[in-house]
Amino acid sequence: MDEQHTRFCGGPPWSRAGGPPPPLRLWEARRSAGRVPWPSTIAVAVFVMVGSRFAAEGQPEREALDAFARVLLVIGPAFLLLRNRWPVVSVFGVCATALVYFGAGYPYGPIFLTVAVGAFAAVVSGHRFAAWWAVGGLWAGHLLIAHWLYAHLPPGGDDAAPWGQELVIAAWVVAILAASELVRTRREVWARERMERAAAEKRRADEERLRIARELHDVLAHSISVINVQAGVGLALLDSNPEQARTALTTIKAASKEALGEVRQVLDTLRAPGDAPRAPAPGLDRLPELVEQAASAGLRVEIETDGERRALPPGTDLAAFRIVQEALTNVVRHSGSRTAQVRIAYRPGRLDLRIDDEGPATGSDAGGSGNGLAGMRERAAALGGTIEAGPRPDGGFRVRADLPVQPKETM
Incomplete structure (x- = not known):
């Protein structure tokens, strides 16, 4: 095609933008990075606070939910406000908060939901290895607390956790990460299809x-x-x-x-x-x-x-x-x-x-x-x-x- 026809048709789809189109993952991240997910985060925070209170009633052997526990239950969802702009910080923050919560001997409960949401956001935004490392570190820390450090941590007189419980937790972690990977793959496919349709048009x-x-x-x-x-x-x-x-x-x-x-x-x-x-x-x-x-x-x-x-x-x-x-x-x-x-x-x-x-x-x-x-x-x-x-x-x-x-x- 000669130069005149190229000028008439406007050139390649990206020529007027100053360079080739961004990668799909970056495109998806830019699309949602500016949004702070207030409504969903508040809903998660309310669910975690209310659910943890009910969970504590069924686990009298664990430590009671005091002021520090409630602070942790607020800090975890607060990290989720960062999941669109800084997903890596968000997933490591919720995992670290959950690890401190478990180390303090507080009841198991909906705090796992903050970990699930943070890991899901990190994987979908393309930071899959950071999500795997954060959740894997949480699971390893839980193993260390439940089987080796339990005698030195609250609650007093606690015994080692059964290994069957660890298999359940491991299955839960893998299920969350696998679902996140599936959604990430589907979103990338949809984004690629949208870009291909736009390029074809x-x-x-x-x-x-x-x-x-x-x-x-x-x-x-x-x-x-x-x-x-x-x-x-x-x-x-x-x-x-x-x-x-x-x-x-x-x-x-x-x-x-x-x-x-x-x-x-x-x-x-x-x-x-x-x-x-x-x-x-x-x-x-x-x-x-x-x-x-x-x-x-x-x-x-x-x-x-x-x-x-x-x-x-x-x-x-x-x-x-x-x-x-x-x-x-x-x-x-x-x-x-x-x-x-x-x-x-x-x-x-x-x-x-x-x-x-x-x-x-x-x-x-x-x-x-x-x-x-x-x-x-x-x-x-x-x-x-x-x-x-x-x-x-x-x-x-x-x-x-x-x-x-x-x-x-x-x-």
């Missing part, structure tokens, strides 16, 4: 803009070239041969009317993309009109057909017509030859086009955009075909197109 919009730019270029280039030539003729003959000047003006009027009609058809597709076009897209059946327009610009076109003519798919038919149109426009603009030869060959599964002029090149600036050959190549490539354009060994210029009859993509 952006790509379709870019391709549509490129198609419209190419169509407008092909529609206007030929007609404007004819108008330019005829305007020069009219100005030169306005005083010496008014009748021929009138003919030139009539040609300008007809060419401009046709150009306006085709531009209107292209713009109608923009206003109502789902509606069918009011007029069929041009094809090789309109070559006589093209020859007549070229003749009005002083160019005689000879058409030769090889093989049995047959109906072409709409995309191939339109591309063939535009390629011939652009090639003849370039002859009018850039060649000193007043004769061009168009050869159309129908092959099995292929359509060959060849447009020749004798030259020589004028070397003058005819006011073109420089997108003509690039547009022809893009049309051919969209169908799976090829374009060759360049000077001929014996002088002049040749454009040769090889198009499949069954296109890869209908334009």
Whole structure:
């Protein structure tokens, strides 16, 4: 794609943002980092406070919930306020608070919920190893307290915890972390799918803009070239041969009317993309009109057909017509030859086009955009075909197109 088309379409999806898109994990983190989860944290804090009181009634052998215990039960949920912006600090904070709570001999209970929420937030935000280390450290600290340090810690006269209890706690920890990993994976998949859909929509919009730019270029280039030539003729003959000047003006009027009609058809597709076009897209059946327009610009076109003519798919038919149109426009603009030869060959599964002029090149600036050959190549490539354009060994210029009859993509 040449530079002009790249500028028209806006470039890659990330070019205007100054770099490639951020990773999915960073994108998810940025989306939620600014929010402080007050409502859910308050709900967790209330549940932990109330639930711990009921849990203490069923565990009379543990230490009673005093002021320090209630402070710990508040500090744990308070760390959860940081779980969106600083998830690592949050998960280590709730685990450390829970470890101090257990070490002080307070009853088992809903304080585990703060650990679950903190670990879940850390894993989902992408800090999975920090969550595993924090929860693993809590479990290891609980093992140390329950089986080795229990004699030196409250409550007094406590015995070692049964090992079956540790298996239950280990299963609970693994279940929480596994659920967190599952949610993290699903969120990353959803985020990736959203980004892929957005990129696909952006790509379709870019391709549509490129198609419209190419169509407008092909529609206007030929007609404007004819108008330019005829305007020069009219100005030169306005005083010496008014009748021929009138003919030139009539040609300008007809060419401009046709150009306006085709531009209107292209713009109608923009206003109502789902509606069918009011007029069929041009094809090789309109070559006589093209020859007549070229003749009005002083160019005689000879058409030769090889093989049995047959109906072409709409995309191939339109591309063939535009390629011939652009090639003849370039002859009018850039060649000193007043004769061009168009050869159309129908092959099995292929359509060959060849447009020749004798030259020589004028070397003058005819006011073109420089997108003509690039547009022809893009049309051919969209169908799976090829374009060759360049000077001929014996002088002049040749454009040769090889198009499949069954296109890869209908334009």
